[in-house]
Amino acid sequence: MKENILNVIKKLPKRSRDKFYEKLREKALIxxxxxxxxxxxxxxxxxxxxxxxxxxxxxxxxxxxxxxKGLLALLALLGISWI
Structure with missing residues (x-):
């Protein structure tokens, strides 16, 4: 699944990708x-x-x-409980 997320990110426009990685880096630094x-x-x-x-x-x-979080959101959208 991690590869899927990275593939989706790679398909974004360069500006959006750069912004995502910049925010990711900022959170990682904190x-x-x-x-x-x-x-x-x-x-x-x-x-x-x-x-x-x-x-x-x-x-x-x-x-x-x-x-x-993406998986949990998808389950919630489908009405499937995690528990």
Missing amino acids: RTRARLVESRVDINTLSDEDLEIIIADEEDKLIGEYKT
């Missing part, structure tokens, strides 16, 4: 900062590679959440 604060890690002690890995992980989590 979550990364929160994650580092929770674990009491100083951002300055991490290398650029380490930060990029953490941010990429947060982006993957966000895409997974979008996928799940």
Whole structure:
């Protein structure tokens, strides 16, 4: 299903795609900062590679959440209960 979402995003006009990825990156950065604060890690002690890995992980989590929310919305639209 993740591939389906990515395929749909790839079919969007370039401007819309860029806007989506920009917003996704912003949310991932906010979550990364929160994650580092929770674990009491100083951002300055991490290398650029380490930060990029953490941010990429947060982006993957966000895409997974979008996928799940899309599935739940579809089930609700069809009148199917998750429980």
